Structure formats: structure tokens, C-alpha cells
Amino acid sequence: MREVLEGSQAVARTVARCRPDVVCAYPISPQTHIVEALARAARTGALGSCEYINVESEFAAMSVSIGSSAAGARTYTATASQGLLFMTEAVYNAAGLGLPIVMTIANRAIGSPINIWNDHSDSLALRDSGWLQLFAVDNQEAADLHVIAFAAGEELGIPVMVCMDGFILTHASDVVDVVEQADVDAFLPPYRPQQVLDVDHPTTIGTMAGPETFTETRYLQHKRFLDAAAVVQSWSDRFREAFGREAGGLVHTYLPGTLDRDRTAPPPGADDTVVVAMGSVVGTLQDTLTALGDEPVRLLGIGTYRPFPAQALREAVGAARRVVVIDRALELGVGGVLTGDVRHALAGTGIAVHSVVAGLGGRPITQEVLTDVVRRGIAGQLGDLDFCDLRADALEEMNA
Amino acid sequence: MTAVSIPFMQTGTLVVGNRLLDDDDRSVQARADRPSSLTKGHRACQGCAEALAARWVMDTAVDATGGKLMVANATGCLEVFSTLYPESAWKPAWIHSLFANAASVATGLAAANAARGRSDIRVLAQGGDGGTVDIGMASVSGMFERNDDVLYVCYDNGGYMNTGVQRSGSTPPAARTATTPIAGTRPGAPFGQGKFMPRIAMAHEIPYVATATVADLRDLEAKVRTAMSIHGARYLHVLVPCPLGWGSASHQSIALSRAAVQSGTFPVFEARAGELTAVTKIRERVDVEEYLRPQQRFAHLFKPGGEDALARVRAAAEANIRRYGLLDDEPRSRVQRQAQEQEARR
Incomplete structure (x- = not known):
């Protein structure tokens, strides 16, 4: 249904329809409206059994996300700017562990001087972190990209940042057609983790790798990352077929x-x-x-x-x-x-x-x-x- | 406990492999089907009390949960010596993410289990004192205040031993570390600094806080079992002597743990919802010297000029004894106590 929505509301509704198991976030402008809407949805039961967790920092938000994703839960968070930098160590770690967390970045400048407004300094500072970064041109694409992000990220075992311009998109109202629940259910496969903590089949995740294997680990991560472009394009194509509009893709x-x-x-x-x-x-x-x-x-x-x-x-x-x-x-x-x-x-x-x-x-x-x-x-x-x-x-x- | 009546206190509850007890009363370690959660082949130093404590903690937790246990481990000795790719010494489902975030990762594991209706799966987080009281403090405190269903275990060896023995917020005053060297007018770690995490945990009013040592492994086991019988945030702080960092002989780890308790240096207690509920009394009081002397990190206390620092360490132990009520009202000698206990058994 086409309706006038704030960008953050459109994103929150779309994320909700991707049926996350765990949402964990720490407030920072201009991402707050997204997580506020999800907190309300979780509290009212609109997210089913989803756990919404308020944490003490962005570092904790990403760390909780690492835990929940590693245990096989579809996991979502959102941040911006200083928050992204504050969680940086965990951002790299999530990618290294191959956990397909989806995170909205409400792109915002980095201080000092402190500045809450939009530019791309934050996510671009983490360009080497091993996360996919998808950029939205408008609110419709910002919302739709989250469906593609869950699909592509989970197929690849790579976390995804969906980047939308802070305030310019997050706080702007525009006509948006939010994906319908039934359509998302038909489009987005259930999360089948490639590696998961399972008490019935215990594994060790996050071992130490010495000089004799570290390069090989990084090489394989790099190869997989290069392959990701085709996967992103493929899900973008499938999205167009399923929903009749464009979102995602490369250039x-x-x-x-x-x-x-x-x-x-x-x-x-x-x-x-x-x-x-x-x-x-x-x-x-x-x-x-x-x-x-x-x-x-x-x-x-x-x-x-x-x-x-x-x-x-x-x-x-x-x-x-x-x-x-x-x-x-x-x-x-x-x-x-x-x-x-x-x-x-x-x-x-x-x-x-x-x-x-x-x-x-x-x-x-x-x-x-x-x-x-x-x-x-x-x-x-x-x-x-x-x-x-x-x-x-x-x-x-x-x-x- | 339904102990068989026997006249030797050495075969009471303090002994690990008491085959005279009923199966249900035996230590997990005494059973043929013990989980051996931390298996042989890891790279811990000889005499590492952290490895010993971790095995007991983990085996008990595995036993208490019927194997339905997920573990989040902070970076540190315990992680490094147990999981150098492609090997792992851990049998339970185990994840290491970062130094500072074990408690948060554990929250995530618990959230994932809750979201999928798997209340049967329990979560344990563990780390050293650096990963707990210093760099991981915010994560641990956040997990506490949310009362997440996680047992967090801190193995406290009083320093950053993995990186070469630097001072942490849990390094005791006067102790020599690589960053509090024996130099200048106030050698070793400063007095008036540092923190005792169990009290900070208690301030969160979480359901259960306990301390333990490897000198009383049945007590450690009992506390893990108690912790696993409770839901919500729980905290267990275990003193683990480190031969490398303490400059002690590898065979002294148990004796040093016992001396820490019996001198009042390390109080062993339980607390529920912020209130002290049980204290392990000092059985046979010793002077702090018995704890300090075997450790090279305190060697300067026993040289000329060390008298004042020694007195301050002793005063701190006495303060612990008063604060936690570690002494019986009427101190008993060992002989008196044995006689009373034998009388009680009859």
C-alpha cells in the first residue's frame, strides 16, 4: 500500500516484516526513530517472539547481535556516526565470524567537532570491516534494501549495512510502498546459518589463528566478499521480479x-x-x-x-x-x-x-x-x- | 547430603573422588561419566588454577543443564590456551568474540534461545579479571542490570597474565606486575586502588553472587550448581592463582588459594539480591605471610622497608574478616573442631 511515511518508519515496518528474532540497539541520532518503532512493535507483540534488548552502548548492541546471530537468530540493529565507531571492534568481529547481521546506518558525520547531521564519514570509515554496504537513494529503496540485505547476507554469511542518509531520508516523509508480510514471507528464505552454536552439535566458534593460517582465513574471506557482488545483484534482480520495483544492485x-x-x-x-x-x-x-x-x-x-x-x-x-x-x-x-x-x-x-x-x-x-x-x-x-x-x-x- | 558415617574427616565432603558417597552426592569429577568439558591437550601452564577452576565450573554447568549449555568466553589466557586453530579443548558449544564483550555475547545467546522458545538451553559467560572488572565492566554491568539469564564467571588471577603480567583493576595492592614494578618509593601496585567485583555485582541486586577458590572445589561445584538452579543474572568470582604472574611454584596453587581464604585475604561468601547470605568461616586462621611469602610478586614485603606495606596488607585482611564475619565467635583449634564434628556425626 502506498502511503506517506517517514523514512525511519518505512524501514522499521520493513524490518519487522523480515521477522527478526532479536533486535538490539543503543540510541543515537538520527537512527532513533527506527529502533523506537521496533521497540514499540516488539512490546505490542507485532514482532512475535522477537526479543528487543536495550543495551548500555553500541559496543554491547553489536556484541549482543554477535551472540544472537551465532546462536542462529535473525538479528537486526541500527546505528550511526560515533555509535558505529564505538562498536567498531565488534563490527569487524561479526564479519570475521561470518554472522549475517543486518544493520541500518543512518549516515552521519563523525566528530570532533560533534555534528549530528548527514554525510558518509561513518560507514565509509568502516569500509575495510568486511560488511556489505548498500546505499539507498530514497526512502523506498532504503526500506526495500533491508529485505535484500537479509536475503543476501544470510546466503553469503556476511553482515550487511544498509546505509541511508541521516535526516535527509530517516526523517523525511515520502510516499513509500512497504512490502507486504505475505510477499516477504514468500521472498525471504528462513535463516539457515552456515555455522551455529548448537547444544546438540557443539562447535567452537572464534578460535585463535596463528601466522600459519591467518592469511588463508583472510584470503577466503576476500574471495567470498568478491563473490558477494553477484549475490547482491542476483537478489536485486529477484526483488524486481517479485515486487515490481528496483532496489539494490551495483551501479x-x-x-x-x-x-x-x-x-x-x-x-x-x-x-x-x-x-x-x-x-x-x-x-x-x-x-x-x-x-x-x-x-x-x-x-x-x-x-x-x-x-x-x-x-x-x-x-x-x-x-x-x-x-x-x-x-x-x-x-x-x-x-x-x-x-x-x-x-x-x-x-x-x-x-x-x-x-x-x-x-x-x-x-x-x-x-x-x-x-x-x-x-x-x-x-x-x-x-x-x-x-x-x-x-x-x-x-x-x-x-x- | 546423606554421607556414610565414617570416622575420618578427610573423606568428608571436601574430597574430590569420594567413592563412599551415593552417586548423587559425588562430585561430578568423581563420576565415570564426567563431562570433561575442558579436555586434555590444552596449553595452560603447569599449576594454572584457571584451567582447574574452568573445568570444574564447566563440568558442573554441563551436568546441571544436561549438556544444554552455551558458553561465551572473553579473550584471555583461558581462550588462548584452549582454542588455537585447528584445535579446541572445549566440548560444549563455545564462542569467543572479543575481550570486552563476553557478557554481551552471552546476552545475545540467551536472547536467541528465548526468541525461539528454548528455555532449556542455558548460557554461561567467562573471562579473566581484566576482561571482567576492567575492559568488560560495562558489558558485565549491562548484563547484570537487565537481569539477563546468564551466569558470568570471573577467574581472578589479579592481572593481565596473558599479555605478560600487567596490572589490572583486580591486582592486589603491593603486588609486583610488569606495570607496577618494584621500583621507586612505593613498589608494586598502589594501595587505595583496585576494585572487588563481587561487591559491585551485589550492588546490582542480581539474584546470586558468590565467590570461591580452587582450594575448595566441592564448594565451587556447589555454587555453580546453585547458580544454575536460578534464572536471571548470576555472578561467580573465583580466585585462581597464576604461577607465572604470582611467581609461585606450580604445585602451590591450591595451598595459596587456601591461605588466601584462611588469612582473610579472599572472602568466600554467597549473596542473594544484594544481601550477604552465607560466609565460609575461617577454619584455621593463618597470617597473611603464609599467603604472601611463597609469591615472588610480594617478595619486597619481606625485605627491609617492606614492613609498612606488609602491615597494610595484613590490615586489609583483618578488615575483610570484620566486614564479612569470617571468624567464628569462638575460634576453635583444629583438635577441638575435629572432636566436635565427630561428636556431631554420632
């Missing part, structure tokens, strides 16, 4: 003026500038390009950030003249984080990649700002690294 081209996927677009040619982005800014960019009219510029949205879809990106970029990455996270002393992945993927192609760091700590990325960036991109006026919308007056004041 996307869009039909003019919409966020509907264009599966038949020819790859960009030698005159084209390609703009690459991730998350809700993709929608603003699409509006920007529509308003610009008939310019030699194309938009690519990254749907899966980890594993990074390098092959799909190379194909989608084609023979483009240059690539402009709208980057929502900054690697200090280096540049845009996503840009690094894009440059790595396009190494050897000779295609120039320009990094534009934009919208840090919730600075609005307006159509006006993007119009300027895209125009400069087309004109070849962007450098290796530009900062969008830098306020000269603020810089002067802070340097004074």
Missing part, C-alpha cells in the same frame, strides 16, 4: 528525469562527463541534470559500496571523457573517500577523475550548487580535489 544509470533504472542506456562516449554519486544526492543530481537540459553529462549511482563494484563501474563509465565524483566523506590529507575507490577502479583507463567533496556535516547540497559543479565539470574546470560551497567568510573567521 545504476537512470531514465531521464527519474530514479528509475535505465538498463539499456549505451555507455557514455568520449565527449561525456560522468557524475558518480551515492545516496540521496543522486536524486538531487538527477534533477540538476534534467534542468541542465541537453548537456554531454551522465549520472551513475553507486548502489553497493562494499564490495566495490569496480568491474560494473568500468563498464558503466565506458569511454567517458572524465568522471566527477560527488563525495560525501573526506579522507584527511588525501581527498574524497569514494573517489579513491573510483580512481582505483578506473586505473589504467586514462580517464580523469575529479573529486568534489560536498555536503559534509549536513551542509545542504542544493541544485544550485550542483549545477555549478556539473557545469565546471563539463567545461574541464575541476581539479583533482574541490570542496563544494566553501564559505570564505567562515574560513576567514576560523583562521583569524
Whole structure:
């Protein structure tokens, strides 16, 4: 049923319909509305026998999730920003143990200075943690991605972060069609863990590996992680067949003026500038390009950030003249984080990649700002690294 | 307990393998079908009291649950010496995640069992003093205050022995560690620092808190059995001498545990809902010197200049004796006590 819902409510309802056994979370803005809704659902019996556990920290939230997932329970949590960093050790551990926990990241900046608003610094800081990272462009996709996350994660034995822009999506109301219970039940297989703590068939989980086996363990984890791209794509395809709309996948081209996927677009040619982005800014960019009219510029949205879809990106970029990455996270002393992945993927192609760091700590990325960036991109006026919308007056004041 | 009347106190309840007792009264260790939850072949040091305590705890818990037991283990000696891939010394379903999160992982295990209606499966978490009183404190406290159905067992050897004997929040004052060396004007761990976790556990008013040592293994076993008969958060704190970290001979671990109790250094008690309910009285009081002298970590107390520190350690033991009422109102000699006990049996 299509209805106007806050992004967090749409996510909470979708997660509920995935029938989690255990939900464990610690409050942090802007993720709170999601877990509040799930707590209420658990209290009212809407989640069946699901256990909702209030804990003392994000570190505990992920650790409880590790325990419940290891015991064979479908497990969900949500966090953001400082919370994600606070649980970091356990985040890596969950991936190493092969536990398909699903975690919503309401993407938010990392302090200091403390800032509760949106950028991608948090989940991108954990890009090496061994979790899949799926990025949503709007509330509908944010909600739908959770179904795909449980399905793909459990098939792979890999945990999944579903990343949605904090406030911009979590707190925005939009028309959403939340998946129906019967449809999810038909779509999402029951969780069959690949390794589980079972009192009838006891195992030891989490042993120590010395120098003679550690590399091999990591190698196998890497191989499985690379294979994950195809699994994510496969579940995305199955989702489209089952629900009649797009969600998830690797790298996307869009039909003019919409966020509907264009599966038949020819790859960009030698005159084209390609703009690459991730998350809700993709929608603003699409509006920007529509308003610009008939310019030699194309938009690519990254749907899966980890594993990074390098092959799909190379194909989608084609023979483009240059690539402009709208980057929502900054690697200090280096540049845009996503840009690094894009440059790595396009190494050897000779295609120039320009990094534009934009919208840090919730600075609005307006159509006006993007119009300027895209125009400069087309004109070849962007450098290796530009900062969008830098306020000269603020810089002067802070340097004074 | 339906003990057979025999005149030797040595064959009373304190003995491990008492074949004279009824099957039901025997130690789990005395039975042919003992679980051997922590099997041979692990890499613990000779004389490691943690390995001994863990085997008793685990075997009792396995026995009490009919084998329906899940275990979450913190990083530390116990984890390292038992599970170097591709080997494992553990028979029960066992998971190690991190140093600081054993209690939280255990909460997760219990939640998963509860969500799937498996109330027959019980959960035990265990770690050393570092993983419990220091880095794992928040996780343990969170599990306590939620009253999650977990028995948490802390094996307290008073330091970070796995990383080379550094000070923890459970290192006793004056003890030498690698980070509280015998140097300067106040050698060893500082006085006025450190914490005694059982009292912190009691402050949470959880259903059951107990302390134990490897000097009285039947008592340890009884406490695990009591703990497993209760639902909710439970805490068991076991003193486990560490020959490596304490600088003691490997054959002295039991004797040192006994001296810790009999000197008042380590109080053995039970508490329910925050109230002290049972105390193991000192049977044969010894001076703290009997506990301290065999340990190299306290050697400086018995050299010139160590007198004040020794006196403070002694005063702390006396404070324990007063606080927990560790002495009988009328202290008895060993001979008197034996005579009274024999009289009581008749």
C-alpha cells in the first residue's frame, strides 16, 4: 500500500516484516526513530517472539547481535556516526565470524567537532570491516534494501549495512510502498546459518589463528566478499521480479528525469562527463541534470559500496571523457573517500577523475550548487580535489 | 547430603573422588561419566588454577543443564590456551568474540534461545579479571542490570597474565606486575586502588553472587550448581592463582588459594539480591605471610622497608574478616573442631 511515511518508519515496518528474532540497539541520532518503532512493535507483540534488548552502548548492541546471530537468530540493529565507531571492534568481529547481521546506518558525520547531521564519514570509515554496504537513494529503496540485505547476507554469511542518509531520508516523509508480510514471507528464505552454536552439535566458534593460517582465513574471506557482488545483484534482480520495483544492485544509470533504472542506456562516449554519486544526492543530481537540459553529462549511482563494484563501474563509465565524483566523506590529507575507490577502479583507463567533496556535516547540497559543479565539470574546470560551497567568510573567521 | 558415617574427616565432603558417597552426592569429577568439558591437550601452564577452576565450573554447568549449555568466553589466557586453530579443548558449544564483550555475547545467546522458545538451553559467560572488572565492566554491568539469564564467571588471577603480567583493576595492592614494578618509593601496585567485583555485582541486586577458590572445589561445584538452579543474572568470582604472574611454584596453587581464604585475604561468601547470605568461616586462621611469602610478586614485603606495606596488607585482611564475619565467635583449634564434628556425626 502506498502511503506517506517517514523514512525511519518505512524501514522499521520493513524490518519487522523480515521477522527478526532479536533486535538490539543503543540510541543515537538520527537512527532513533527506527529502533523506537521496533521497540514499540516488539512490546505490542507485532514482532512475535522477537526479543528487543536495550543495551548500555553500541559496543554491547553489536556484541549482543554477535551472540544472537551465532546462536542462529535473525538479528537486526541500527546505528550511526560515533555509535558505529564505538562498536567498531565488534563490527569487524561479526564479519570475521561470518554472522549475517543486518544493520541500518543512518549516515552521519563523525566528530570532533560533534555534528549530528548527514554525510558518509561513518560507514565509509568502516569500509575495510568486511560488511556489505548498500546505499539507498530514497526512502523506498532504503526500506526495500533491508529485505535484500537479509536475503543476501544470510546466503553469503556476511553482515550487511544498509546505509541511508541521516535526516535527509530517516526523517523525511515520502510516499513509500512497504512490502507486504505475505510477499516477504514468500521472498525471504528462513535463516539457515552456515555455522551455529548448537547444544546438540557443539562447535567452537572464534578460535585463535596463528601466522600459519591467518592469511588463508583472510584470503577466503576476500574471495567470498568478491563473490558477494553477484549475490547482491542476483537478489536485486529477484526483488524486481517479485515486487515490481528496483532496489539494490551495483551501479545504476537512470531514465531521464527519474530514479528509475535505465538498463539499456549505451555507455557514455568520449565527449561525456560522468557524475558518480551515492545516496540521496543522486536524486538531487538527477534533477540538476534534467534542468541542465541537453548537456554531454551522465549520472551513475553507486548502489553497493562494499564490495566495490569496480568491474560494473568500468563498464558503466565506458569511454567517458572524465568522471566527477560527488563525495560525501573526506579522507584527511588525501581527498574524497569514494573517489579513491573510483580512481582505483578506473586505473589504467586514462580517464580523469575529479573529486568534489560536498555536503559534509549536513551542509545542504542544493541544485544550485550542483549545477555549478556539473557545469565546471563539463567545461574541464575541476581539479583533482574541490570542496563544494566553501564559505570564505567562515574560513576567514576560523583562521583569524 | 546423606554421607556414610565414617570416622575420618578427610573423606568428608571436601574430597574430590569420594567413592563412599551415593552417586548423587559425588562430585561430578568423581563420576565415570564426567563431562570433561575442558579436555586434555590444552596449553595452560603447569599449576594454572584457571584451567582447574574452568573445568570444574564447566563440568558442573554441563551436568546441571544436561549438556544444554552455551558458553561465551572473553579473550584471555583461558581462550588462548584452549582454542588455537585447528584445535579446541572445549566440548560444549563455545564462542569467543572479543575481550570486552563476553557478557554481551552471552546476552545475545540467551536472547536467541528465548526468541525461539528454548528455555532449556542455558548460557554461561567467562573471562579473566581484566576482561571482567576492567575492559568488560560495562558489558558485565549491562548484563547484570537487565537481569539477563546468564551466569558470568570471573577467574581472578589479579592481572593481565596473558599479555605478560600487567596490572589490572583486580591486582592486589603491593603486588609486583610488569606495570607496577618494584621500583621507586612505593613498589608494586598502589594501595587505595583496585576494585572487588563481587561487591559491585551485589550492588546490582542480581539474584546470586558468590565467590570461591580452587582450594575448595566441592564448594565451587556447589555454587555453580546453585547458580544454575536460578534464572536471571548470576555472578561467580573465583580466585585462581597464576604461577607465572604470582611467581609461585606450580604445585602451590591450591595451598595459596587456601591461605588466601584462611588469612582473610579472599572472602568466600554467597549473596542473594544484594544481601550477604552465607560466609565460609575461617577454619584455621593463618597470617597473611603464609599467603604472601611463597609469591615472588610480594617478595619486597619481606625485605627491609617492606614492613609498612606488609602491615597494610595484613590490615586489609583483618578488615575483610570484620566486614564479612569470617571468624567464628569462638575460634576453635583444629583438635577441638575435629572432636566436635565427630561428636556431631554420632
